[in-house]
Amino acid sequence: xSAKNLKEVSTEYMLFEAKREEQFMTGSEAVREAIxxxxxxxxxxxxxxxxxxxxxxxxxxxxxxxxxxxxxGENEFAVMSQVAGGAMAGVRMFTATCGxxxxxxFENFPMWAGARLxxxxxxxxxAINAPLSIQPDTIEMAMLMDTGMLMLHxxxxxxxxxxxxxxxxxxxxxxxxxxxxxxxDGFFVTHTRQKxxxxxxxxxxxxxxxxxxxxxxxxxxxxxxxYMKDPFVMKSNYVSYAAHASWQQECMAxxxxxxxxxxxxxGSFIEQQNPDAPIQIIASGTAVSQSREAIKMAKEExxxxxxxxxxxxxxxxxxxxxxxxxxxxxxIVPEFNRVGWLAxxxxxxxxxxxxxxxxxxxxxxxxxxxxxxVKVIKENALFGV
Amino acid sequence: MGAYQVLQGPExxxxxxxxxxxxxxxxxxxxxxxxxxxxxxxxxxxxxEKLLGATVPTFFPGPxxxxxxxxxxxxxxxxxxxxxxxxxxxxxxxxxYRPKYPMINPEVEINPxxxxxxxxxxxxxxxxxxxxxxxxxxLALKIIRGGTSCFTVALCAEEGHEEANVSLRETDNxxxxxxxxxxxxxKKRRA
Numbered sequence: 001x002s003a004k005n006l007k008e009v010s011t012e013y014m015l016f017e018a019k020r021e022e023q024f025m026t027g028s029e030a031v032r033e034a035i036x037x038x039x040x041x042x043x044x045x046x047x048x049x050x051x052x053x054x055x056x057x058x059x060x061x062x063x064x065x066x067x068x069x070x071x072x073g074e075n076e077f078a079v080m081s082q083v084a085g086g087a088m089a090g091v092r093m094f095t096a097t098c099g100x101x102x103x104x105x106f107e108n109f110p111m112w113a114g115a116r117l118x119x120x121x122x123x124x125x126x127a128i129n130a131p132l133s134i135q136p137d138t139i140e141m142a143m144l145m146d147t148g149m150l151m152l153h154x155x156x157x158x159x160x161x162x163x164x165x166x167x168x169x170x171x172x173x174x175x176x177x178x179x180x181x182x183x184x185d186g187f188f189v190t191h192t193r194q195k196x197x198x199x200x201x202x203x204x205x206x207x208x209x210x211x212x213x214x215x216x217x218x219x220x221x222x223x224x225x226x227y228m229k230d231p232f233v234m235k236s237n238y239v240s241y242a243a244h245a246s247w248q249q250e251c252m253a254x255x256x257x258x259x260x261x262x263x264x265x266x267g268s269f270i271e272q273q274n275p276d277a278p279i280q281i282i283a284s285g286t287a288v289s290q291s292r293e294a295i296k297m298a299k300e301e302x303x304x305x306x307x308x309x310x311x312x313x314x315x316x317x318x319x320x321x322x323x324x325x326x327x328x329x330x331x332i333v334p335e336f337n338r339v340g341w342l343a344x345x346x347x348x349x350x351x352x353x354x355x356x357x358x359x360x361x362x363x364x365x366x367x368x369x370x371x372x373x374v375k376v377i378k379e380n381a382l383f384g385v
Numbered sequence: 386m387g388a389y390q391v392l393q394g395p396e397x398x399x400x401x402x403x404x405x406x407x408x409x410x411x412x413x414x415x416x417x418x419x420x421x422x423x424x425x426x427x428x429x430x431x432x433x434e435k436l437l438g439a440t441v442p443t444f445f446p447g448p449x450x451x452x453x454x455x456x457x458x459x460x461x462x463x464x465x466x467x468x469x470x471x472x473x474x475x476x477x478x479x480x481x482y483r484p485k486y487p488m489i490n491p492e493v494e495i496n497p498x499x500x501x502x503x504x505x506x507x508x509x510x511x512x513x514x515x516x517x518x519x520x521x522x523x524l525a526l527k528i529i530r531g532g533t534s535c536f537t538v539a540l541c542a543e544e545g546h547e548e549a550n551v552s553l554r555e556t557d558n559x560x561x562x563x564x565x566x567x568x569x570x571x572k573k574r575r576a
Contacts, residue, residue, distance in 0.1 A: 116520050173544075174519055174543040174544055175410055175519065175543065175544040175545075177520075212543060213518070214518055214519035214520035214521075214543075215518050215520045215521065216448065216482075216518055239498060239499040240484065240498070242399065242499075242528060242531075243484065243497075243498040243499065243524065243528065245399055246399075246402075246524050246527050246528055247524055249401065249402040249405065249527070250402060250520060250523050250524055250527070252402060252404075252405060253402035253403070253404035253405055253523070253547070254404075256402075256404040256405055257404055257409075257410060260409070
């Protein structure tokens with residue numbers, strides 16, 4: 001199939017109506033297949049494991065003509081700055097990073113949100129140094145929570161593929177228009193092969209229309225052409241502080257406005273299994289898959305356990321989680337990081353959070369065998385219930 | 386706690402963003418009054434009443450009106466002038482968004498980073514935003530709501546504004562014509 005003469009379709013058509021075929025591919029290849037159909041104008045890369053494979057594959061898409069412009073930056077900070085430049089000029093941008101690369105580029109992420117740039121970025125999460133590690137760990141998600149970007153957490157390659165395809169239209173909506181980060185647990189998903197239903201290659205998403213941006217994009221042909229986001233900090237007066245505060249509030253408001261559009265495309269912010277069980281596990285990413293196995297094992301031993309899968313971290317589905325956990329007697333939160341960011345988020349939105357069990361947690365690249373979760377279930381099981 | 390209402394100010398030192406208080410944008414074909422979703426015609430009638438009842442009604446056309454040269458944009462400009470003339474409103478442009486303090490002349494333009502100056506200086510009691518980029522409009526509307534008693538109206542070409550007291554969405558030239566007709570009709574009935 002040639003990159004030319006592809007039919008432009010809506011996100012809804014792409015997700016819910018277009019023909020699909022099942023393929024066996026890695027998570028990184030799923031990223032490539034999503035971006036192949038996303039009508040991306042420009043992708044900028046700086047390789048860091050395990051993101052390196054995904055961005056290499058996007059380079060292949062450039063060679064095949066599916067991405068209009070592609071180059072490698074000097075480092076992650078440069079890449080994220082260059083991506084911002086492209087978005088300010090009104091083109092559809094894509095990049096990816098992870099772990100130490102995320103931290104090196106960090107200053108750019110709140111800047112992206114503050115400049116209302118609809119950038120889609122992949123985070124194939126990995127451990128933060130030191131000691132040096134290139135292994136899976138979701139700790140960078142804790143650090144990105146208040147940067148003003150939307151955060152979706154994929155459990156598997158299929159979800160990763162679909163989340164990329166839906167993210168552009170959400171990021172580019174006038175009332176939202178902020179960056180979207182698609183998170184996936186590095187290696188566990190990026191480097192393993194799974195069955196993924198991909199849309200046939202004859203379609204691509206409609207292009208981005210920057211004329212609908214909530215801020216002026218750089219356009220030397222149309223006044224006001226000056227990029228008018230001058231920093232307020234140059235002025236020390238009440239007005240500059242009030243304007244800056246209101247600007248920050250507006251970015252947070254944009255996250256709230258994304259809820260109906262996200263819900264329409266995702267179907268729901270959370271998914272539930274065994275909602276009436278007295279013990280509930282709440283998890284995101286691959287911790288969900290491990291929890292499913294643990295729940296099966298617990299059932300064999302006569303213990304009923306429920307599962308709440310969280311798909312969006314920002315916006316955080318507080319009300320949905322509050323309702324889903326309203327009858328839970330014990331709440332277990334397995335996580336692939338040391339700090340327990342999901343447990344903290346859940347604890348902040350539910351009543352009686354002494355019901356929560358902090359963990360189990362693994363990090364630094366460790367796997368989480370289901371029996372580690374089963375052990376915690378058993379410790380908290382209310383036998384006879 | 387009751388539902389948050391986007392009421393005429395002054396609300397206080399740093400009002401919250403309405404969206405963070407649970408106010409959602411109205412869907413296609415609908416509009417908003419004080420954060421409530423209403424029929425578009427109801428909001429148009431509310432705007433007409435507010436404009437005709439105001440002492441110093443003022444239109445603030447932004448760059449999306451001022452700098453466009455298409456026939457459609459020119460017609461839009463003429464409609465704004467017509468409505469303004471019909472209700473006796475001032476027109477104060479917002480040509481760009483640079484933070485121009487403290488040198489702004491509030492008599493001749495409004496700056497989104499400190500709209501209070503213009504409102505206070507001109508004693509504006511009803512302000513209508515049109516053609517202002519959505520981010521900048523929300524910023525200014527919230528600052529006005531926080532610090533002044535000006536009643537704000539957003540005639541948005543996109544999805545509308547929670548920060549305005551009354552907000553229309555997808556405000557095309559037909560909608561402006563409806564507003565003009567509603568104003569004329571209301572004036573006639575009042576006469």
